[in-house]
Amino acid sequence: MNLLVIxxxxxxxxxxxxxxxxxxDDKLEPALKDLLSxxxxxxxxxxxxxxxVEIYTNVDNQDRAEDAIKDFISRFHCIDRVALDRSLFVxxxxxxxxxxxxxxxxxDSMVVGxxxxxxxxxxxxxxxxxxxxxxxxxxKLLNKAISVAKxxxxxxxxxxxxxxISFAAVELARKIFDDLSTNTAMLLGAGEMAxxxxxxxxxxxxxxxxxxxxxxxxxxxxxxxxxGTALRxxxxxxxxxxxxxxxxxxxxxxxxxxxxxxxDVMKLRKNRPIFLIDISVPRNIDPLxxxxxxxxxxxxxxxxxxxxxxxxxxxxxxxxxxxIVKEEVAAFKSWMxxxxxxxxxxxxxxxxxxxxxxxxxxxxxxxxVVEARTEQVIKTLANNIVNKLLHPPTVSLRTEAADKDVLIxxxxxxxxxxxxx
Amino acid sequence: MIFKPIYLFELAITFYFASxxxxxxxxFRGTKTISKLMISFAAIGFALHTSNMIARYISGGYLPIASxxxxxxxxxxxxxxxxxxxxxxxxxxLLSSFVMPMVFxxxxxxxxxxxxxxxxxxxxxSSWFGVHISLAFxxxxxxxxxFGVGIMYLIQEKHLKSKHxxxxxxxxxxxxxxxxxxxxxxxxxxxxxxxxVITGALWAQSxxxxxxRWDPKEVWSLITLLVYALILHxxxxxxxxxxxxxxxxxxxxxxxxxxFLGVNFLLDSSHSFFREDIK
Numbered sequence: 001m002n003l004l005v006i007x008x009x010x011x012x013x014x015x016x017x018x019x020x021x022x023x024x025d026d027k028l029e030p031a032l033k034d035l036l037s038x039x040x041x042x043x044x045x046x047x048x049x050x051x052x053v054e055i056y057t058n059v060d061n062q063d064r065a066e067d068a069i070k071d072f073i074s075r076f077h078c079i080d081r082v083a084l085d086r087s088l089f090v091x092x093x094x095x096x097x098x099x100x101x102x103x104x105x106x107x108d109s110m111v112v113g114x115x116x117x118x119x120x121x122x123x124x125x126x127x128x129x130x131x132x133x134x135x136x137x138x139x140k141l142l143n144k145a146i147s148v149a150k151x152x153x154x155x156x157x158x159x160x161x162x163x164x165i166s167f168a169a170v171e172l173a174r175k176i177f178d179d180l181s182t183n184t185a186m187l188l189g190a191g192e193m194a195x196x197x198x199x200x201x202x203x204x205x206x207x208x209x210x211x212x213x214x215x216x217x218x219x220x221x222x223x224x225x226x227x228g229t230a231l232r233x234x235x236x237x238x239x240x241x242x243x244x245x246x247x248x249x250x251x252x253x254x255x256x257x258x259x260x261x262x263x264d265v266m267k268l269r270k271n272r273p274i275f276l277i278d279i280s281v282p283r284n285i286d287p288l289x290x291x292x293x294x295x296x297x298x299x300x301x302x303x304x305x306x307x308x309x310x311x312x313x314x315x316x317x318x319x320x321x322x323x324i325v326k327e328e329v330a331a332f333k334s335w336m337x338x339x340x341x342x343x344x345x346x347x348x349x350x351x352x353x354x355x356x357x358x359x360x361x362x363x364x365x366x367x368x369v370v371e372a373r374t375e376q377v378i379k380t381l382a383n384n385i386v387n388k389l390l391h392p393p394t395v396s397l398r399t400e401a402a403d404k405d406v407l408i409x410x411x412x413x414x415x416x417x418x419x420x421x
Numbered sequence: 422m423i424f425k426p427i428y429l430f431e432l433a434i435t436f437y438f439a440s441x442x443x444x445x446x447x448x449f450r451g452t453k454t455i456s457k458l459m460i461s462f463a464a465i466g467f468a469l470h471t472s473n474m475i476a477r478y479i480s481g482g483y484l485p486i487a488s489x490x491x492x493x494x495x496x497x498x499x500x501x502x503x504x505x506x507x508x509x510x511x512x513x514x515l516l517s518s519f520v521m522p523m524v525f526x527x528x529x530x531x532x533x534x535x536x537x538x539x540x541x542x543x544x545x546x547s548s549w550f551g552v553h554i555s556l557a558f559x560x561x562x563x564x565x566x567x568f569g570v571g572i573m574y575l576i577q578e579k580h581l582k583s584k585h586x587x588x589x590x591x592x593x594x595x596x597x598x599x600x601x602x603x604x605x606x607x608x609x610x611x612x613x614x615x616x617x618v619i620t621g622a623l624w625a626q627s628x629x630x631x632x633x634r635w636d637p638k639e640v641w642s643l644i645t646l647l648v649y650a651l652i653l654h655x656x657x658x659x660x661x662x663x664x665x666x667x668x669x670x671x672x673x674x675x676x677x678x679x680x681f682l683g684v685n686f687l688l689d690s691s692h693s694f695f696r697e698d699i700k
Contacts, residue, residue, distance in 0.1 A: 160591065175581060175590065178597040270660035273597060290582065294663050302584045309586050 001137055001339060001405050002062050005091040005099050006069050007047075007054030010110050013087035021077050021084075023048040032133045035072060040065040043138040047103075047124040049117070051110055056100060058137040066090055097141065097332050101325045104145035105152040106159065113158040113314050118149045136339075136405050141332065148328045155324060158317040161310035166197040168306045169277050169298070170204045173245055176275050176296055186210040186243040188236055189250030190222060194279045197247050198226060210243060212236040214250070237261060241268040249279040257285040262292055277303070341397045344408050347417040348393065352386045429473035430494070430536070434528045436466030437497075441525040444517040451514070451592050459517050460508065467501050470494065481538040484551045488539070489685065492558070493531035496681070497524045499562030503606075507566070511602065513594045519569035549624035553617055557642075560613030561677050564649070567606035568674035571667035574599040578664055600663050603670055604656060611649045618642055638692035641680035648673045 008021060023031050023046055035044045035055070043058035055073075059065035070088065074081040091099045102108045106117050125142040128134050134142070152158060162171040177183050185206050187198045190213055198209060209228030213219030216232060223230035231239060237257075240246065250256055257276070266274070271294045278285040278299040290297040298306075337343065360382055364370070370378075393411055397404070412418055440462035447455050474495070477485035485491040504520050507513065541550075573593055580590040621639070622632040633639060652669045655661040684692070 172581070172586075175577065175593075175595045176597060178595050178601065267660070271662040273663065293665065296581050298584065305584060306586050313587075 001042075001336075002059050002065075003093060003096040003137065003141070004057045004059045004062055004065055004069070005054060005096040006057075006066065006073075006088055007052060008087045008089065009052035009054065009108070011108075012089050017087045018050070018053065020079060021053045021073065021087075022050070023053065027076075028127060029131065031076060032128060032131060034076065035069070036133055038065070038068045038072065040068065043128075043135045044133050045124055045128040045138055045142065047121055049120045052103070054103070056096075056138060056141075058135065062092055094329060094333060098325060098329045100141060100145050101148045101328055102322075104149040105321055105325060106149070107152075107318055107321055107325065111163055112318050113160075113163075115159055118146070121149075122146060136409060137336075140335070144328065144332055148325060151328075152321045152324055156317040156320045158314055158321055160317075161313055163307055163310055163314065165193055165279070165300070165303045165307065166200045168303045168310070169197045169247070170200045172296070172298060172306070173201065173204070173275055176273055177244060181205045181207055183244040184208050184210065184242060185245040185247065186212060186236065186239060187222065187226070187228075188212050188233075188246060188248040188256070189214070189252075189280070189284075190218065191249035191251070191279060194247045194249035194277075195222070197277060197279065201245065201247075202226060206245070210239060212239070237265070240265045240274070244273070245275045245277070247277045247279065248284045250284050251280060252284055253282060255284060255286045257289065259286050259288045259292065262289045262295055266292060266294065279303075339405050339408050341404065341408060344411060344417065345394055345397050348390060348411065348415060351415060351417065352390055356382050356386050429469050429476060430532070433466045433469035433473055434525075434532055436462050436469060437521070437525050437528055440466060440517070441521040444521040447515060447592075448518050448589065456517070459521070463501060463504075463517070463521065467498070467505070470498055470501075474498070477538060481541070483541045483546075484554070485538075486551070486554045486558070487541055487545060488535065488537075490531050490534035490536050492554070493527050493534065495554075496558050496561060496565075497527035497531065499558045500524050500527070500565050503559075503562050503566050507602070511594075511598065513573075513598065513602075514592045515573065515589065515594075516569070519573055520566065523565055523569065544628060547624060547628060549620055549627075553620045553624055556613050556620060557617035560610045560617055561681060563606045563610030563613060564645075564670070564674050564677045567603050567610060567670045570599050570602045570606060571670040571674075574603060574667040575664065575671075578667075596663065600666070603667060607649055607652055607656075607666075607670055607673075611646065611653060614642065614646055614649070618646060636692060637684050638680065641676075641684050645673070645676050645680050648676050 008018065010018070013021075028046055028048070031046055032044055035041055035046075035057070040060045041057050042060070045056040047054045047056070055069060057065065057069065070081065070085060073079070073088075074084050099108070104118055104121050106113050106115065109117055121142070125134070125138075125146075129139065162168040173180060173183075180201070183206055185198065185201050185208075187194060187209065202209060209223070209226040211219045211223040211226065211228055211230045212233045212235065213222065213230070214233045216230065219230040219233075222228075240262075248257070262274075262276075273294045273296065276285055276289065276295065276297045278297065281300060283299050285297060285299070287297065287299065289295055360379065363378060364375070367374075396407060397411065440459050443455060443459040443462060447459060474485045474491075477491065481487075486495045500520060501524055504516070504524075507516060574596055576589060577593040577596050577599065580586055580588065580593070581596065618639075621642075625634065626632045648669075652666060652673060655669070656666055
């Protein structure tokens with residue numbers, strides 16, 4: 001029983017390779033079947049996402065299994081083995097446990113702490129589980145990985161903060177306004193990042209979206225996408241009385257919004273807070289605007305700074321998470337060790353020996369003084385009974401069998417070897 | 422009675438102390454368990470505190486808000502009461518970290534003041550007594566809360582303006598709800614204090630034959646009322662919001678504290694609870 005992880009991810013292979021090796025949903029089932037037809041492989045899970053393709057297996061002969069799995073990938077995707085080998089990584093034993101725990105906890109992700117990976121891992125596991133491609137080792141390991149991920153999520157703040165400019169804007173809006181569903185936003189100009197921020201605001205539940213573009217038709221088109229309304233660019237300043245969030249990205253070479261203008265707007269707004277996001281380079285809103293009360297102006301650098309702070313926090317939290325993973329790997333290792341045959345045989349023998357000694361003492365106490373020969377016969381009798389009863393399970397445990405792990409678990413259970421009486 | 426009132430007070434203050442320690446811990450390490458622990462301690466403290474007040478009521482025969490010891494504790498009790506309401510309605514992050522230290526400070530002050538239960542002077546034996554004082558302290562408690570919320574607003578606004586979003590930024594609530602609450606609390610406190618002044622005037626008329634006697638407590642209560650009237654005025658009529666109002670409500674609370682304690686310790690007033698409390 002050996003854990004073997006083979007795969008590739010954003011760290012070991014570039015996108016082109018990852019695309020070629022990804023397993024499409026409808027290919028997963030035949031792929032798993034194919035894998036398990038290899039004689040050294042007893043259990044398998046395939047995790048295939050846009051950032052990683054990883055195969056988790058329980059194998060007998062690690063070297064041969066490794067070779068066989070690599071062959072399988074190369075065959076399945078019609079890719080040259082040599083080229084493939086360069087992109088693949090291999091983890092064995094403790095490293096493999098640690099790897100799976102880290103993947104589940106999103107410590108191995110491109111954006112550390114992103115939440116999707118755990119769901120993807122669960123899906124991959126359930127897919128294999130439902131088709132009976134997993135057994136005692138992978139079941140235990142994956143369930144543990146999921147609980148480790150949850151522990152990391154609750155005990156650290158690894159996934160708490162926004163790490164993209166557009167999400168940072170939403171995060172800030174939530175600290176300025178109480179309930180975004182009562183707020184209106186305005187998109188001034190257009191641009192990829194500004195549109196993305198607008199989209200995030202909409203999915204955060206903003207009440208409505210206005211679009212002011214120098215090209216009115218383009219504004220209409222964007223407004224259509226956002227289920228919002230378009231207005232002429234010249235009118236945006238009048239509209240600012242009614243909108244609470246302005247995302248500005250016009251590509252103008254000078255300020256389109258000055259401090260005096262915003263000051264007048266604030267009077268009309270009766271100082272209701274306004275959040276201005278200036279994503280344009282060069283900047284379109286005079287930075288001095290931020291000095292006004294109840295006006296919160298963030299430009300690209302400010303948002304970048306927010307992300308940096310968040311990333312720093314994530315890194316600090318990741319260190320805590322690694323410590324948790326380390327602890328859990330150690331716990332899992334000791335469980336795996338208990339599955340090993342030798343300690344089970346020893347434990348079984350010790351248990352039997354204890355019973356034998358106990359019963360002999362009881363018997364001799366009842367008999368009182370006996371002849372040396374009688375004593376010898378009784379001792380031999382006890383010995384033989386113990387040995388003969390223990391012989392078959394010992395032999396079974398020592399034979400290499402495919403279902404040995406099940407057998408060990410069973411013997412430990414029926415003899416209650418893990419319970420201290 | 423199983424407990425003497427004195428033990429109930431000590432137990433209550435102990436639980437408030439525990440709650441304060443937990444709530445201050447929350448500033449550095451906020452988890453759900455910690456907030457639950459804080460709320461539980463505060464609730465137990467509040468229950469003990471209430472029992473203490475009932476016990477004193479039974480043995481004294483009047484609402485336990487007559488001596489400075491009782492009044493200070495009652496002030497703290499009102500703050501907790503409002504805090505629980507806010508906690509139920511808004512669940513603002515870290516509110517307790519700003520409220521519990523205030524509660525504990527008041528209780529600590531109360532604990533060093535003489536605790537004896539004396540017969541109520543004939544002048545105070547009136548049905549106005551409970552109404553007038555309860556209204557005044559509930560009003561003060563609302564101002565205390567507005568003070569706490571105002572500080573929270575200033576910290577959070579500082580984070581947003583300076584663009585340094587470390588520290589308490591994640592755990593403090595949004596500034597809009599803080600500003601809104603500040604307004605609600607100031608309005609509430611103003612109404613209650615105004616009613617307290619009115620009931621006080623009516624009481625004075627029936628007991629002493631004059632509505633207004635320019636007693637320092639009366640003067641300072643009027644000043645307090647005017648300060649908060651100003652805060653409400655600039656908010657409603659001049660469109661002041663956020664930072665400026667938060668600062669004003671902090672100043673307002675300083676006036677409240679002076680009216681409550683300063684007048685008693687520094688000036689001679691007929692509102693001085695039991696005179697011998699203060700030396």
